[in-house]
Amino acid sequence: MVRIYLLKTLLYILVMAGLSSPLYAWEGNRGALNCYLNTEIGTHTRDFSGLMKLYNSLQVKGSYTYNRNISIFINIKKFYDSVYDISGQYRNGSPGIATNTGNTWLREFFIDVERRPLFARIGRQQVVWGSSDGVRALDCINPGDSRYAYLDDASEYRIPLWMARLEASPVPDATLQVLLIPDYEPNISAGPGDVFAFRSTKLAAERIAGLPSFIRIAEKNRTPLNDFQNGSYALRWQQVIDGWEYTLNYKYGYEAYPQGAGIFALRDRRTPTLTLTKDYTKRINIFGASFTKAVTAGNLSGLTVRGEFLYTRGKPFPYGTNGQVTGNTDISAYTYILGLDKIFFTDVLTSAQLIQFIHSRSRYQGNDLFFPATFAPLHRVETMATFRISTHFFAERLKPELLMIYDERSDWRISPKVSYEVNNNLWIYAGLHLFYGKEHSLFGQFSDDNMIYAGQTLSF
């Protein structure tokens, strides 16, 4: 910890001394290397001494262009959240939660090869589909890291995958994209004693803790093999016709949430053992589409309309009663998102979205299907709405923004934030994440975790 602070202080001094150009640039600007240092501290709003986040990260991004057709890019990020080292509510969080999980420190590493009209990006990367903000539906290629409850930037919570992204553009504004993904990574989420633990995680932990102490607990994960035969595949057609941008999407892959099961057995014929299996091998089919259209004439000029639609066949859900899972089944699930964006009063950007998740059924064999994040009974139709407003002052130096998300169980998330550019190399920011609602609701489950935070990002 002390070393990190010393390193950051030294770098800070160097930057303030006038190091404003990229850390390193190859001759002729063929390559560049940039460095980002982020520190963020967050506490409970009801108790400022109750730390929730003490986060430090070092990120290095570099690119090199070999020639007009070939280039490489690398993005490495190491972080450490010291909140789990400090005595208090979260001391001794679940293993690995305080830092990068596995090899996810290698955020991206790929080579681009272009020979028009063909393009290939091969390596570890993120691929983003869809037109929505803040809610993931068609953005289904990369799994997610929800240890911070998806409160951070989307590029940070997506877990990059090794894949080949192949594209062909038969005409200027149309592209066929093919993704071959031999890599599998499950979603990452906080454990039961961690800061933003889902209610479902806590309930499962409580149930295990309630077992007699003589029962041994064993955990087993079943994950797909990392090869092309067991990989995921995806296709997207994207085109712009007369101002209408649309995509048609298909993915054959895996559900990133596991199907949990527990089996009692006598190990060595004498030790009662509960083997908890997390099965990540459930295949799903995703069919999707999206569109955007900007109104360019008439009274509605300046309005942008966007939407995305998703049909998931074979989507697994747990079922049971009173928050206790007794099995898993799969259903068909439909999602649509409609969004409107408009600028008012010259420079106030507003954005609103309506989201509905429609499930083919909400009960199975007399049990409730559960919403995976909360183990609350699933509704046939779940509705959400989002509203975002942002503007800027002092030549885009001061940027306030507000995000509000409403869920139909009368739960809310309200996240105001303000950022300020101190100089070319330093941004500082502060904000709140406020959650309201009942314990079993998506945002209400975090109602004891309202957070006030402040941070700085130093880059050069």
Place this chain on the structure above:
Amino acid sequence: MVKWFVMYLLAAALMCAGIPAGAGEVPVPAQGMSPEQIVTVWYDIEYTRFARDYKNYNTFFLRDRNGATRERKAFRARIVIAEPDIAYKDYAVFLTPASIKGVAMLSWHYRNPDREREQWFYLPSMRKARRSSPAEDDENTLGTVLTVEEMTSWRPQHETFRLLGVQPFPGYVSSFDGKESYRGERCYVIEAFPKRKNAMRSKRILWLRTSDGCCLLQEVFDKAGKIYKTIFRRFARISPQEYPAIVFVEAKDLRTGESTIIRCDKIVFNSGIDEAEFSIDYLQRMKW
């Protein structure tokens, strides 16, 4: 005879294939032109409509009233399209500082001056090319004191014009580099009145050089008739075509004391840039 005819046809076809769409002669003001026609010459120069494509590496200096300066480096490219609807496509990306590196904008501009442009942003924090509502014309853009209209969306059809006369330019001393420019050069002095009722300005006065139509200075007046902004431009001829190009812009907001300097570090015309580089898919290939 037939062979010669076929060869002529082939040669003509090859020549036509080599001429980029939209390329043409650089317009210049001529005797007897109306104020609208003179301003249209300037519009063609400002948006390099005589060239097939244009690339520009530039540096923005954003100065506040206390003189504190923030610096941004950017790359901008434009292609004139031979399509019935779209006039040109524009692409810009920030190269420094690291905090905004990779933020990019793609816009398509229609021939119809009353039709709003299409616009997409690439935001590194989302790793996503996102369609956006075009900003309003009077909004300051990119942290500069220049409005969207002054930077991208202005069209001659949006204003009415009145020629005040031909006068020698009084000269302009840059507060950035201290150089005095263009003293005594003869200029058309033209008043431009916005047709838009909700425009923040009452009028602009344009100083357009008689020899080539380049706008040396633009003075912007508020509704009370008080000047509140000046935009000075310096020009150079870019080899090998000797096309005129803006190489320096100094804009001052006289109300706030803020100023913006844009220094063009490298300009290339007709580099053969592919139209595919002005597509959403290309925007989605951003790395940063």
